[in-house]
Amino acid sequence: MNLILLAPEQALSDQQYKLSDRQIEHIAKVLKKDHGDKLRVGVLNGLIGDAVLDKSEWRVTIETLESEPPKTLPMELVLALPRPNMLKRTLMNITAMGVKKIHLLHSAKVEKSYWQSPVLKENSIYDYLVEGLEQARDTVLPAVHQHTRFRPFVEDVLPDLLVKRMGLVAHPYQAEPCPVDLVQPCVLAIGPEGGWNEFEMQKWSDAGMQSVHLGDRILKVETAVPVLLSRLYPAK
Amino acid sequence: MNLILLAPEQALSDQQYKLSDRQIEHIAKVLKKDHGDKLRVGVLNGLIGDAVLDKSEWRVTIETLESEPPKTLPMELVLALPRPNMLKRTLMNITAMGVKKIHLLHSAKVEKSYWQSPVLKENSIYDYLVEGLEQARDTVLPAVHQHTRFRPFVEDVLPDLLVKRMGLVAHPYQAEPCPVDLVQPCVLAIGPEGGWNEFEMQKWSDAGMQSVHLGDRILKVETAVPVLLSRLYPAK
Structure with missing residues (x-):
């Protein structure tokens, strides 16, 4: 947690926010901050700055909000739904890297039971996204869309995404090496562990x-995800 | 496990190898192979080919060994010792990516207790490396060196590593953007979670x-590790 991210529901007033249990634990045990110390904070979907810690009430008062969040990756990431444990880490990591549009997609080799996982509940996804933001000192929450059917996504949703974006699909066969440092935005689709099947590739x-x-x-x-993202765009 | 990796101690004869418990479980439960089926196997530090499964004795008989393992990254990776859980995943991931020389290094912000972790025992490291090889269909075991003191490493070991290699150290300040697609081999040093301190950077x-x-x-x-490796060299 390299930033204390303050959500609207934590606000007590314009400047004052109460801390969540997770934030209290981190401030007390890892940062070891004292009453009156300054903390680096960010307002969800807003700016980054400094706040003063009130340890008796476990709240913070914002003093300055002067920095923009870091740059984002100009892309839409389409990800065949990974198994739940892998999904948690992947959501955190891609959020930390600056992806802001995430599409979780069904595919022939995705086990149907994965869609029932509690990881996919809205609150749970939110928590992993927030962890990724706090890691990377970002404030802008990514949008996560769930598409439980492959074909309607490709036929009805994808064409709009591809307007003014380059389309790339990761696949080990009959493919070019992944390009490096694109100058235009892209849509990148990454398959499940067993890969896309022939119909899907078509x-x-x-x-x-x-x-x-x-x-x-x-x-x-x-x-594979950080490896691909890192080749497509330089870090900024 | 995309390859069944056969170690010398599993050999019953030139062509026959007994399977480990982990391999048996994977073959039975994930691959769901039958008696007489072919499996993709690799000989540790050797070639890759096909073998036939004997399910009654849980052994395999090699039929062909025709493929070279995939290309390796021309680099020495120096890693400030991460905390044990992160170390496991990092060892697997960098092995899967093709790093063959790994130096685990002490640094001011590495907790001394990490060096006592059972993850660092030789057998344990070997298991994580093998998992990485089996993931990436590789057979060549990386060498892992442990350096519990920073200064002797930098003063006595590093100069030899830097002969004919470019030296890079990941650091967020007073630094250039990470270069892309190096043509020469390199030494890359990656710091602990809190970063290198001033003395270390000097x-x-x-x-x-x-x-x-x-x-x-x-x-x-x-x-950070896959992101850096992926920028330094293209996948092959």
Whole structure:
């Protein structure tokens, strides 16, 4: 937690926010801050600045809000739904890296039971996104969309996403090496552990998506995603 | 597990290997292979090919060994010792990505207790490396060196590593953006969660290491490492 992120429901007044249990624990045990110390805080979807800690009431009073959150990645990330444990870490990591549009998608090799996971509940997703923001000192909450059917997504949703965006689909075969430092925004689709099937690859291709690969090594989704994002755009 | 990796101690003869408990479980429960089915296998530090499964004795007989393992990254990775849980995942991920020389290093902001972790025992490290190899269909075991003192490493070990290699140290301040697609081998040093301290940065700089950064976002070590490796060299 490199930033204490303050959500609207924590506000006591314009300047005062009460701290969540998780934040109290972090401030007390990791940061070891005293009454009256300054903390780096950010307002959810807003600016970043300093606040003063009131340890008796476990609240903070904002003193300054002067910094913009860091730059974002100009992309829409489409991710075949990973298994729940991998999903948690992936949501945190892609949020920390600056992805702001996330589409979780069904695919032939995604187990249907994954869609029932409590990780996918709105509150739970929110918590992982917030952890990613606090890690990266960001304040802007990503939007996460869930698409439980592959074909309607590709036929009805994807065309709009591809307006003025380059379409890329990660696939190990019949693909070009992943490009580096794109100058335009993109849509990037990353498959499940067993990969996209033939029908799905045909649909991506029909939609105008270009196949890119990461070489001969098979990486876990949690590694493949940062590897791909890091090649597509330089960190800023 | 995308490859069944066969170690010398599993050999019953030139062609026959007995399977480990972990491999048996994977073959039975995930791959769901039958007696007589073919499996993709690799010989530790050797070639990759096909073997036939004997399910009654849980052994395999190699039929062909025709493929070279995938290409490796031309680098030495120096990593301030992460906390044990992060270390496990990081060892697996960097092995999967093709790092073959790993130096775990002490630093001012590494908790001394981390060096006592059972994760650092030789057998335990071996298991995480093997998991990384099996993930990426690789066979070549990385070498892991443990350096419990910072200064002797930088003064006595590093100069030899830097012969014919470019030296880079990840640091958020007074640094250039991380370069992309190096043509030469490198040494890359990645700090602990709190970063390198001033003395350490001075020592890296005195040794000829150049500072590189990943932008304004603070990433976890497990994300920062794939992000850096992926920019330094294209996947092959």
